[in-house]
Amino acid sequence: MRRFDKRVAIGVAIIGVICLLWLGATGGLIWSTLDENGRTILKDTVGERIVLLLGMWGVSLFAVGSALRWLVAYFMTAPARLAEEAQVLLGTDVKRQLVPSGSIENRRLTDLFNQLVQQREALRNEMDERVAEAAHNTEQEKNRLAALMSELTKSVVVCNLDGRILLYNNRARMQFRKLSQAPGAIGGTELIGLGRSVYGVFDRKLVAHALENIQHRLQRGAAAPSAQFITTTPSGQLLRAQMAPVRSPQEGNEPAKMTGFVLMLDNITREFEAQARQDSILHTLTERSRAALANMQAALDVLEYPDLEPDMHERLLKVLREETEGLGTRLREIKSSAVDGTVLRWPLEDMLGADLVAAAIRRIETIDNLSAVANQVDDSLWLKVESFSLLQALSYLAERLKQECVITTLQLRLGMGDGRAQLDLCWQPSADKATTEVIPGWETDPMRSGGEDTSLTIQDVVERHGGAFWFGRESEGGTVFFRFLLPLAAPQEHLETASVVRNESRPEYYDFDLFQSSAQTRSLEDSKLSELSFTVFDTETTGLDPANGDEIIQIAAVRIVNGKLLRHESFDQFVDPKRNIPAHTIPIHGITPDMVKGQPTIDKVLPAFHQFTQDTVLVAHNAAFDMRCLQVKEKVTGLVFDNPVMDTLLLSAVVHPNQESHRLEAITERFNINILGRHTALGDAMATAEVFLRLIPLLAEKGIFTLGQAREAAQKTYYARLKY
Amino acid sequence: MTKTVLIADDEPNILISLEFLMKREGYRVLLAHDGQEACDLIMTERPDLLLLDVMMPKKTGFDVCHEVRAHVDFKNTPILLLTAKGRDTDVAKGLAMGANAYMIKPFSTKELVQKVREMLGAAA
Numbered sequence: 001m002r003r004f005d006k007r008v009a010i011g012v013a014i015i016g017v018i019c020l021l022w023l024g025a026t027g028g029l030i031w032s033t034l035d036e037n038g039r040t041i042l043k044d045t046v047g048e049r050i051v052l053l054l055g056m057w058g059v060s061l062f063a064v065g066s067a068l069r070w071l072v073a074y075f076m077t078a079p080a081r082l083a084e085e086a087q088v089l090l091g092t093d094v095k096r097q098l099v100p101s102g103s104i105e106n107r108r109l110t111d112l113f114n115q116l117v118q119q120r121e122a123l124r125n126e127m128d129e130r131v132a133e134a135a136h137n138t139e140q141e142k143n144r145l146a147a148l149m150s151e152l153t154k155s156v157v158v159c160n161l162d163g164r165i166l167l168y169n170n171r172a173r174m175q176f177r178k179l180s181q182a183p184g185a186i187g188g189t190e191l192i193g194l195g196r197s198v199y200g201v202f203d204r205k206l207v208a209h210a211l212e213n214i215q216h217r218l219q220r221g222a223a224a225p226s227a228q229f230i231t232t233t234p235s236g237q238l239l240r241a242q243m244a245p246v247r248s249p250q251e252g253n254e255p256a257k258m259t260g261f262v263l264m265l266d267n268i269t270r271e272f273e274a275q276a277r278q279d280s281i282l283h284t285l286t287e288r289s290r291a292a293l294a295n296m297q298a299a300l301d302v303l304e305y306p307d308l309e310p311d312m313h314e315r316l317l318k319v320l321r322e323e324t325e326g327l328g329t330r331l332r333e334i335k336s337s338a339v340d341g342t343v344l345r346w347p348l349e350d351m352l353g354a355d356l357v358a359a360a361i362r363r364i365e366t367i368d369n370l371s372a373v374a375n376q377v378d379d380s381l382w383l384k385v386e387s388f389s390l391l392q393a394l395s396y397l398a399e400r401l402k403q404e405c406v407i408t409t410l411q412l413r414l415g416m417g418d419g420r421a422q423l424d425l426c427w428q429p430s431a432d433k434a435t436t437e438v439i440p441g442w443e444t445d446p447m448r449s450g451g452e453d454t455s456l457t458i459q460d461v462v463e464r465h466g467g468a469f470w471f472g473r474e475s476e477g478g479t480v481f482f483r484f485l486l487p488l489a490a491p492q493e494h495l496e497t498a499s500v501v502r503n504e505s506r507p508e509y510y511d512f513d514l515f516q517s518s519a520q521t522r523s524l525e526d527s528k529l530s531e532l533s534f535t536v537f538d539t540e541t542t543g544l545d546p547a548n549g550d551e552i553i554q555i556a557a558v559r560i561v562n563g564k565l566l567r568h569e570s571f572d573q574f575v576d577p578k579r580n581i582p583a584h585t586i587p588i589h590g591i592t593p594d595m596v597k598g599q600p601t602i603d604k605v606l607p608a609f610h611q612f613t614q615d616t617v618l619v620a621h622n623a624a625f626d627m628r629c630l631q632v633k634e635k636v637t638g639l640v641f642d643n644p645v646m647d648t649l650l651l652s653a654v655v656h657p658n659q660e661s662h663r664l665e666a667i668t669e670r671f672n673i674n675i676l677g678r679h680t681a682l683g684d685a686m687a688t689a690e691v692f693l694r695l696i697p698l699l700a701e702k703g704i705f706t707l708g709q710a711r712e713a714a715q716k717t718y719y720a721r722l723k724y
Numbered sequence: 725m726t727k728t729v730l731i732a733d734d735e736p737n738i739l740i741s742l743e744f745l746m747k748r749e750g751y752r753v754l755l756a757h758d759g760q761e762a763c764d765l766i767m768t769e770r771p772d773l774l775l776l777d778v779m780m781p782k783k784t785g786f787d788v789c790h791e792v793r794a795h796v797d798f799k800n801t802p803i804l805l806l807t808a809k810g811r812d813t814d815v816a817k818g819l820a821m822g823a824n825a826y827m828i829k830p831f832s833t834k835e836l837v838q839k840v841r842e843m844l845g846a847a848a
Binding site: 286287288290291293294295296297298299301302305312315316319322323417418419420466467468469470471472483485 | 735737738740741742744745748779786790806808809810811812813814816817820821828829830831832833834
């Protein structure tokens with residue numbers, strides 16, 4: 001049955017009323033022109049036939065209604081239907097042709113619309129093909145890079161300018177595992193991982209210094225600048241790192257901007273120890289043999305005197321015997337020390353002397369009330385230096401001069417000496433303090449500057465450069481100075497810039513757009529959930545009352561970085577609770593006393609876990625309980641987990657307020673997530689992570705995008721009132 | 725007047741020969757077995773020439789040089805460094821610290837004696 005159309009009814013009603021008014025008005029006019037007789041005749045004629053008149057009025061209205069209905073369907077309903085159908089096509093992926101109806105104009109419009117839909121489909125298909133092709137190429141590039149990286153014998157780590165790791169190879173993972181101080185299988189995962197900070201392993205200032213060096217050279221137009229440094233890790237290992245810049249594509253004549261860096265790492269602890277031993281043996285051999293030879297030579301020279309007393313003669317022979325014996329012993333020692341042939345030197349990099357002076361001035365001027373200027377700097381000199389430790393040395397000397405000799409102005413001088421460069425730190429001695437009395441000993445004291453302690457001494461720094469260092473005074477003017485003799489390098493920047501076509505050597509796999517992470521630059525609270533790094537974790541315990549003696553027996557975690565669950569970067573460790581595991585809890589978590597026996601205790605596991613969670617937001621299901629378990633250990637371990645915390649239980653309540661249950665099982669069922677290993681800590685952490693990833697877009701639908709908004713919404717839910 | 729030569733070295737075996745050679749040249753000889761003893765002897769005995777080893781306990785030959793040159797009475801006292809440290813940077817440092825000459829061990833005693841004669845002659 002056709003639908004009743006109000007518009008038609010209103011139309012008919014209006015026309016009916018108009019007709020009645022017209023009839024009434026016309027009748028009234030005729031009535032007024034008639035005399036009494038005429039009116040009687042009219043009344044008699046029409047009065048009895050008024051029903052006929054009204055009947056015709058009704059029939060006419062019906063005809064008008066039918067016509068109106070046809071007109072509305074033809075001119076109004078057809079376009080409206082077309083609009084609705086077009087809206088469906090616009091808003092969904094439905095592919096169909098629209099059936100023309102209504103007026104000629106409407107049919108033409110439908111035809112045109114159908115053509116537009118066809119055109120859109122064709123474009124969509126073409127775009128899909130192109131996207132698929134590009135994705136295929138990217139995948140191929142990724143595979144190529146993965147193959148290349150895995151075959152490299154060097155550890156490679158790629159970071160953005162914030163020091164966040166964006167890419168690393170298997171070799172790097174193995175190496176970081178060796179560097180880790182964490183117990184057992186978890187070792188290394190707390191140090192290396194996508195989105196983690198490389199400063200967990202490297203001194204931030206050291207990396208910043210190397211970056212600054214590279215930036216300077218890039219600005220100078222160097223085509224392939226790189227920097228290298230050696231650093232000791234917190235676990236006492238010695239790493240040699242070579243740093244190369246990753247640059248953004250060049251736009252016009254603008255110089256390419258640095259967007260990150262590649263670190264190639266070698267653990268040189270063993271080689272370095274061997275080298276240090278070898279150096280020490282050779283050093284001792286050379287110097288002691290020289291001394292012994294001198295003793296023998298002098299004794300022999302004296303023995304040639306004919307008038308020698310017998311007593312003196314005997315003493316000199318004894319000297320000869322002792323020195324010969326000593327030499328023999330030393331030679332035997334060298335042979336037995338089995339020095340290998342590895343040659344390893346502290347890496348010295350080529351640096352323009354003027355750059356070093358400028359860097360030193362910048363560094364010295366960070367010390368309060370101390371200024372430094374360059375004076376007589378030969379800007380043609382290229383040095384071979386380990387600039388980080390050298391700058392540390394200059395800054396240390398400057399700070400000591402300020403503190404102990406009341407010096408406020410320093411000058412840096414760089415010139416050519418006898419085959420070496422002379423770098424002088426000069427000052428005018430203060431009248432109040434006799435500089436010469438306090439300075440001896442500075443060379444061998446551990447350097448301390450800007451609140452940083454180092455075990456290095458000036459002597460070590462000088463040793464690295466094969467140079468010399470002393471304190472001197474100019475005969476004229478009274479200026480005093482510390483002088484470093486430093487090795488020279490051949491000028492080489494021309495070689496770097498000339499003949500290298502920029503960007504030509506960029507390998508294809510640089511097409512990865514790995515450098516757009518921006519979450520770090522915003523405050524955490526304002527960061528989007530989709531951009532943050534999360535550690536999703538779960539603990540298994542001996543019971544539900546951590547405050548009264550229940551202990552953690554397993555702790556596991558996975559990470560979410562940039563909206564991706566990193567399954568391979570997991571943390572999973574049993575913990576020896578040093579107490580019994582109640583029998584009734586074993587069926588729940590499946591952990592028997594045998595499984596935790598001999599495992600590391602919580603004071604060993606928590607530091608590694610703490611580092612694993614660094615710079616991330618913690619996520620757990622019913623987080624209040626897990627956090628309580630960590631908090632009761634704060635006193636024992638001294639570790640405070642002050643990361644922001646998110647609870648999937650509360651977030652589920654935010655998203656689905658009408659659901660009865662927000663237990664992990666219920667949520668995973670709602671989201672159709674299969675959990676393997678449910679009630680193992682890692683299984684639950686994985687499930688929680690999957691749940692969390694599905695909650696993020698649902699929260700976004702409710703206008704909750706940032707961490708701050710999510711925490712606020714979670715706080716308002718009923719479940720937030722529960723306390724452990 | 726008899727000239728006094730101070731010989732400072734922690735190697736007793738070289739002291740025997742050097743003491744003999746210097747005495748044979750007619751000099752009065754003072755012996756020191758470390759840097760501190762050398763400094764003390766210099767201040768009390770005021771020798772005319774110093775023969776200093778570089779690597780000595782308590783104070784190095786460089787330190788002794790530095791201290792001696794800082795003292796107005798010993799600005800012109802000839803100093804000869806005798807050392808097993810043979811790098812050019814060590815030589816440069818020794819000379820910068822105020823030594824007049826630098827001989828690397830092993831050295832010819834004839835050359836040493838000749839050098840001492842020249843230095844004392846020049847200082848006189």
